[in-house]
Amino acid sequence: MAFSPRKIGIIGSGLIGRSWAMIFASADYKVVVYDNSAAQLSNAKEEIDKQLHGLSEQNLLRGDIPVQKQIENIEFTTNFDACTKGAKYIQECIPELIDLKRKIFNDLDNVMSDESIVGSSTSAIPSSRFTNGLKHKSRMLVVHPTNPPYYVPLTELVPAPWTDSDVVDEVYRLMQEIRQVPVKLTKEVYGFVLPRVHHAVLMESWKMVQDGIISIEDVDKVMSDGLGTRYAFMGPLETRHLNFKGGFKDGCKPHVWEVSNDSGPNARLEGPLLEIIQEDFNKRIPLETLAERRAWRDTRIAALSKFKRDMSNCDNNA
Structure with a gap:
């Protein structure tokens, strides 16, 4: 499969994976979401469709392209190769289990292009613990979003000791392009910043x-x-x-x-x-109402993010 500079692979269809898919789709990237569970993918597709339409109705949608086009930018697959081969950038969004991350990154190492970059959404584990010894380890790093990523743009870029500095710079530019707010760490530290x-x-x-x-x-x-x-x-x-x-x-x-x-x-x-x-x-806040409360939180954060963008535009035009 040929390398595609507009293709993004997302490994995992949970909350973080769905958020990354929506973020990249808002910047008109072609996103392929992988999960080994067809049921999880079906749920992810339904949730993304519901969220994006809701955000559009509230005038809180990210990006400058129509909601339906953003939805069409996201595909779902249980085929690992279909998601990862030829992708410009791959974001891993699996659970915080070191053995599982080692397996996934080993699998990625075997299929990714020499031009591809892989970022991990891990919230604490340094990437050196699961990329050591891999052929493409210089093109792997932590790209840690803030939960919920779609609404809170800060993203930490944490290189392993062997991550190429040009790779960090490229991811930094990519995050800026998709309207995240990247920050660079100069070295690994457990738990990041x-x-x-x-x-x-x-x-x-x-x-x-x-x-x-x-x-x-x-x-x-x-x-x-x-x-x-x-x-x-x-x-x-x-x-x-x-x-x-x-x-x-x-x-x-x-x-x-x-x-x-x-x-x-x-x-x-x-x-x-x-x-x-x-x-x-x-x-x-009973446990059965957590989803409702999270939606309440996300709506307010989205409104605050829009306000901050508007204020930034005013500052830039002053």
């Missing part, structure tokens, strides 16, 4: 609840109606820079270290408090 920052916030929130300082519901408000409103437009470093007359340097007072040091060592997220937090959420 976004999850590590997220886990730091999660850990501090846990300790505040554990120490009886604040309720479960209120500690979430500290982010959603406090820090989060600023972080929607700027990061913690710029936030600090803007908050002090003398800028960032003035904001790095000794009390920053003192407050952080006072919080004590990290705790394991387990034990009685884990059950208390789970029970609290089960009352407010």
Whole structure:
């Protein structure tokens, strides 16, 4: 099969795979989604069709091409070769199981073109752990999206020690083309950057609840109606820079270290408090309503993303 610069392969038809398919289709790429389960593929096709039509009706659709054309850009197959051979770019979206990733990447290594690139959606595992020894390992890296990827554009590019720098640059340009927001890591680190920052916030929130300082519901408000409103437009470093007359340097007072040091060592997220937090959420957001709540979240994030794009366009035209 000849190499096709407009073909994208997606391995896995779960939530992340579906999101990647929709993102690439919005940029008018021809997307082929692979899964070894025909039933899963049928469900993915139905979900994508439903989501894209819903987004179109709400004027929140990504890209500049009609919804029906975007839907037609996505094919589904149980044939691994049909998905991967000749693809410009392949995005792996399978579960976080190291042995399974090793098998899939070995299979990809045997069929991919020398011009193809493979990105893994893994949320924590460095790609060196499953690409070592492969013939095409220099063309493989982590391309970690933020969940839900269609609505939250940040994408971490994490090279293995042997990933070609030109490959990272090419993926960076590809992510920009499809309107993701790529960031490059200069080296591998377990958990990458976004999850590590997220886990730091999660850990501090846990300790505040554990120490009886604040309720479960209120500690979430500290982010959603406090820090989060600023972080929607700027990061913690710029936030600090803007908050002090003398800028960032003035904001790095000794009390920053003192407050952080006072919080004590990290705790394991387990034990009685884990059950208390789970029970609290089960009352407010029962497990059977998670899909509904996720849809509520995604609609709001999509609207925020559109607002940010509009504001960026205004800034660029100013």
